[in-house]
Amino acid sequence: MIPVAVITGFLGSGKTTLLARLLRDPAMCRTAVIINEFGAVGLDHELLRTSDESFVRLSNGCLCCNVRSDLVLTLGDLAVRRAAGTVPQFERAVVETTGLADPAPILHALMTDRDLADAYALDGVVTTVDAVTGLATLQQHEVSRRQAAVADRIVLTKTDLPDAQAAATAARLAALNPGAPVLAAVHGAVAPAALFDSGIYDVHGKHPDVHAWLAHEAVAAASGDARHHHDDDITSFCILRHEPLRAVTLALFLSALAENCGTDLLRMKGIVHVAEQPDRPAVIHGVQHVYHAPVWLDEWPSGDRRTRMVFIGRNMRESWVRNLLDLLDAEVADESARRMPPGDAA
Amino acid sequence: MNARYAASAAHEDDARVRDFLSDTLALWRVAGTVAAGESPIVAVIRAATGAIVEVERPQQADMPFRWLVRSRGSEHARPCASLAGLLSGIRGALGVERGGAVRIAPTPSDA
Numbered sequence: 001m002i003p004v005a006v007i008t009g010f011l012g013s014g015k016t017t018l019l020a021r022l023l024r025d026p027a028m029c030r031t032a033v034i035i036n037e038f039g040a041v042g043l044d045h046e047l048l049r050t051s052d053e054s055f056v057r058l059s060n061g062c063l064c065c066n067v068r069s070d071l072v073l074t075l076g077d078l079a080v081r082r083a084a085g086t087v088p089q090f091e092r093a094v095v096e097t098t099g100l101a102d103p104a105p106i107l108h109a110l111m112t113d114r115d116l117a118d119a120y121a122l123d124g125v126v127t128t129v130d131a132v133t134g135l136a137t138l139q140q141h142e143v144s145r146r147q148a149a150v151a152d153r154i155v156l157t158k159t160d161l162p163d164a165q166a167a168a169t170a171a172r173l174a175a176l177n178p179g180a181p182v183l184a185a186v187h188g189a190v191a192p193a194a195l196f197d198s199g200i201y202d203v204h205g206k207h208p209d210v211h212a213w214l215a216h217e218a219v220a221a222a223s224g225d226a227r228h229h230h231d232d233d234i235t236s237f238c239i240l241r242h243e244p245l246r247a248v249t250l251a252l253f254l255s256a257l258a259e260n261c262g263t264d265l266l267r268m269k270g271i272v273h274v275a276e277q278p279d280r281p282a283v284i285h286g287v288q289h290v291y292h293a294p295v296w297l298d299e300w301p302s303g304d305r306r307t308r309m310v311f312i313g314r315n316m317r318e319s320w321v322r323n324l325l326d327l328l329d330a331e332v333a334d335e336s337a338r339r340m341p342p343g344d345a346a
Numbered sequence: 347m348n349a350r351y352a353a354s355a356a357h358e359d360d361a362r363v364r365d366f367l368s369d370t371l372a373l374w375r376v377a378g379t380v381a382a383g384e385s386p387i388v389a390v391i392r393a394a395t396g397a398i399v400e401v402e403r404p405q406q407a408d409m410p411f412r413w414l415v416r417s418r419g420s421e422h423a424r425p426c427a428s429l430a431g432l433l434s435g436i437r438g439a440l441g442v443e444r445g446g447a448v449r450i451a452p453t454p455s456d457a
């Protein structure tokens with residue numbers, strides 16, 4: 001499986017600078033790069049120098065709007081050419097979006113295409129935010145908030161400039177997405193290891209670090225922090241449950257989230273204690289209404305067997321999610337008891 | 347009367363359902379109120395558009411559903427097997443457009 005990372009960030013936030021710097025790192029030498037440039041004449045690709053031919057430019061529109069199929073076709077084509085040996089044996093793919101792209105549709109494309117599923121696994125989302133103008137951009141542009149909200153890693157750029165508001169911007173980002181580490185970068189200088197391999201999918205055969213991936217403690221701490229209840233409509237919170245969930249409850253829960261939250265559910269991830277599989281936790285991950293198939297771990301990563309689910313959403317109340325889960329669980333328990341033969345009730 | 351439902355459907359459960367439905371209207375960005383109704387009506391939803399939707403628990407024993415959703419004045423009630431279906435029924439009655447059905451990404455083994 002080839003991990004695919006998505007680099008996103010608002011216009012001028014330093015995506016290309018970051019990518020250019022990353023590609024100079026020997027650890028990134030076997031990387032296929034797909035750049036989406038908005039406009040008839042792309043420029044970003046001219047700023048990059050890659051060491052091989054694993055480089056593709058998409059310039060016929062915004063990736064999130066009208067060239068999702070192009071992305072799928074391009075990745076599929078790269079996989080075929082890689083298998084045939086007509087392009088280098090790249091070990092990673094990076095997709096750079098336009099600054100105006102909502103990452104969610106791109107993630108949907110990467111997650112749901114059957115042809116890609118055999119070759120690629122979504123690694124994670126890296127979002128760049130400019131320390132000089134980032135605060136204003138986050139305030140003014142919803143797409144910027146969405147880009148930050150779905151990130152696994154956030155890179156704070158231009159922190160060396162005189163007008164940088166690094167601390168304030170980092171605090172704002174922590175409010176939007178408490179689970180994503182914020183890494184400061186000057187001229188794009190960040191070690192690839194700090195940005196990639198953040199996904200839960202076992203692309204390198206390693207044991208996934210669920211604790212770091214979920215970051216539920218950071219989210220729980222932030223949601224109890226009064227500073228994070230501001231005028232922003234994007235909130236994050238963590239749901240913990242000690243009791244195992246029946247599989248049917250989980251299915252109904254995910255279905256109800258998808259149907260009722262729509263695009264307001266920016267991202268959801270969790271580790272779930274499923275009653276029918278008590279020794280094998282299920283890792284779930286969704287973007288809006290699209291979910292990866294549950295990943296069943298071989299064992300619990302620690303002694304903590306609670307279900308932990310992290311939500312990042314817009315106009316979503318924690319109480320609604322909590323009540324939905326509790327009420328569904330009660331319904332399923334009641335229905336199970338009702339269908340049980342009388343003699344088994346004891 | 348479905349004795350099991352009657353027993354388990356305590357008033358506090360009904361109040362919690364109403365609170366939940368009230369939060370649901372906010373989630374859907376629908377202006378409206380949720381109030382208690384006369385048994386068996388658990389909740390009366392009044393949208394600012396004028397639409398009124400009633401949520402009932404079924405009265406007959408062993409019905410294969412748990413909820414009924416009815417637009418006030420309509421003879422037809424929509425039966426719903428779960429809370430998830432109840433929300434779908436209310437969305438339909440209020441004309442709320444929300445998200446789509448859940449979609450599970452393919453895995454390599456079944457691709």
